[in-house]
Amino acid sequence: MQLFPTATTFAIFSCLLTLSQAYDIVREYSGITFFDEWDFFGSWDNLTLGDVYWLDESDAFSQGLAYVNSAGNAVIKVDNMHSVQSPQKRNSVRITTKDSYAVGSLWIFDFVHIPYGCSVWPAAWSLGGPTWPEGGEIDILEAVNLMPSNQMALHTTSGCFHNYTPPNQLGATLVTDCSTAAGCTVGELQPNSYGSGFAAMGGGVYAAQFDVAGLVIWFWSRANVPSSINQSNSTSDIDISQWGPPSASYLAAGQCNITEFFTPQQLILDITLCGNWAGLPEVYFPVCGNQGPTGICYNDNVVGDGSNYDNAYFEIPYIRAYTTGGVAPTPTATPFDIISKVDISTYPGYGSVTIPLSAITAAETGLNPSPMFFPGNGASVIGLGCVGWWMVSVGAILLIRLM
Incomplete structure (x- = not known):
C-alpha cells in the first residue's frame, strides 16, 4: 500500500528532528504539593558527622522547618528559633525524592535562596543506591561557610576520572580522581553562584x-537564565540546545563509563552544620574563626539561640525532572569570558573532604531506591510526547503495510 505525505506525517517528522535536543518532563516538585514526593530523613547526620538532627516529616512541619510560603515557594531550613545547649545538635532537614532517575535524565533546580553562613553546609545532589559510593553521587550544588561560589563533584568507586577539562567548561577542575574523599571537583568561577551574592x-x-555521554552541570544567575527555561512550565518539554557552555563537564569518553559507575539517582536536598568539611579547622578557622570566643565551629555557632542561622534556608519555586528517549547531545557552545571571575584559589575549602570514605548502606541512610523513570518513560506521566508519537506512528505504518 502506497503511503502519501500528510500533515500528521510532517508533524511526526518535525518532532523527530527535534527529538535529540528535547527532554520530556516527568515530574515537577512545586507549590503546595512540593513535599508530597519526598521522604524526610529522620535521624542525626551520621553521613558527614554534622551537628544536626534531620527531622522526620511531622516534626519538620510542626517545628516550621519545612513549609510552603506565601509566594508558593517551598522552604526547608535550619532551626533559628530555639536555644541549643552543648552537647545537643540543632534541628534541620534532609529530604530525598521517592523517585529514582536513570541515565538519560535532566534536572532543573530554581532557587530564590540558598543556605549560607559560618558553619552552614547545604547541598543539592543525587545518590545511587543502596551502597555508597557504588551507585555514584552527583553534587550539583555544595558549599560551606562563607565560600564565594559553588563546588561541583562526582563521587564513585575507583576508575572514574575527570582528567580532561573540555574547552567549554567554565569552572576550574580541582581534583581529577572521582574516588578520592573530595571526589573529582570543579569550582564555579562565575560570580553569585552561592551566598549573599546569590x-x-x-x-x-x-x-x-545525566547522560551516557557524560555529566554536565550549568549555573545561571537570575538575569541570565535561558529563555527555554523561563518559558517552560510544569507540562512542557525543554530544549537544551541554546543553554551555552556549562560550569562543569565530565566527559564519559575515555574517562568514566557512566553506566558502569552510576545507577539510577535519587535527588537530595539537605542542610547540615560543621561536620567533616565545614567544621574542619583548616576550612573553618581562617574565615569564621572570629565567630566566637573558642574558634571552634560547633561551640561558636551551633550552641546558642540560633539567630546566626537566619540565612540558613532553601527557598525553591520548583524542581523539574525530565527524561529523553535517546542520547541527547551536550551543547558545545563556545566559552565566554567571565567578568569579575571568582578567585577560588584564595579561599580554604575548595577540593576538600566532603564525605567520609566508609561505606554507607541503605539501612544507615534510610534510602530505598525505587527505579521509576527510565529514558522515554516521560510519555506515561505527562502524555505521549515525541517518543510516544514516534512509537505509535511506526506501529501504525507497520500495520498498514501488512494490510
Missing part, C-alpha cells in the same frame, strides 16, 4: 544532565 541577585537556576 541572594542579592534574586537567586538563580542550576541544571544537571
Whole structure:
C-alpha cells in the first residue's frame, strides 16, 4: 500500500528532528504539593558527622522547618528559633525524592535562596543506591561557610576520572580522581553562584544532565537564565540546545563509563552544620574563626539561640525532572569570558573532604531506591510526547503495510 505525505506525517517528522535536543518532563516538585514526593530523613547526620538532627516529616512541619510560603515557594531550613545547649545538635532537614532517575535524565533546580553562613553546609545532589559510593553521587550544588561560589563533584568507586577539562567548561577542575574523599571537583568561577551574592541577585537556576555521554552541570544567575527555561512550565518539554557552555563537564569518553559507575539517582536536598568539611579547622578557622570566643565551629555557632542561622534556608519555586528517549547531545557552545571571575584559589575549602570514605548502606541512610523513570518513560506521566508519537506512528505504518 502506497503511503502519501500528510500533515500528521510532517508533524511526526518535525518532532523527530527535534527529538535529540528535547527532554520530556516527568515530574515537577512545586507549590503546595512540593513535599508530597519526598521522604524526610529522620535521624542525626551520621553521613558527614554534622551537628544536626534531620527531622522526620511531622516534626519538620510542626517545628516550621519545612513549609510552603506565601509566594508558593517551598522552604526547608535550619532551626533559628530555639536555644541549643552543648552537647545537643540543632534541628534541620534532609529530604530525598521517592523517585529514582536513570541515565538519560535532566534536572532543573530554581532557587530564590540558598543556605549560607559560618558553619552552614547545604547541598543539592543525587545518590545511587543502596551502597555508597557504588551507585555514584552527583553534587550539583555544595558549599560551606562563607565560600564565594559553588563546588561541583562526582563521587564513585575507583576508575572514574575527570582528567580532561573540555574547552567549554567554565569552572576550574580541582581534583581529577572521582574516588578520592573530595571526589573529582570543579569550582564555579562565575560570580553569585552561592551566598549573599546569590541572594542579592534574586537567586538563580542550576541544571544537571545525566547522560551516557557524560555529566554536565550549568549555573545561571537570575538575569541570565535561558529563555527555554523561563518559558517552560510544569507540562512542557525543554530544549537544551541554546543553554551555552556549562560550569562543569565530565566527559564519559575515555574517562568514566557512566553506566558502569552510576545507577539510577535519587535527588537530595539537605542542610547540615560543621561536620567533616565545614567544621574542619583548616576550612573553618581562617574565615569564621572570629565567630566566637573558642574558634571552634560547633561551640561558636551551633550552641546558642540560633539567630546566626537566619540565612540558613532553601527557598525553591520548583524542581523539574525530565527524561529523553535517546542520547541527547551536550551543547558545545563556545566559552565566554567571565567578568569579575571568582578567585577560588584564595579561599580554604575548595577540593576538600566532603564525605567520609566508609561505606554507607541503605539501612544507615534510610534510602530505598525505587527505579521509576527510565529514558522515554516521560510519555506515561505527562502524555505521549515525541517518543510516544514516534512509537505509535511506526506501529501504525507497520500495520498498514501488512494490510
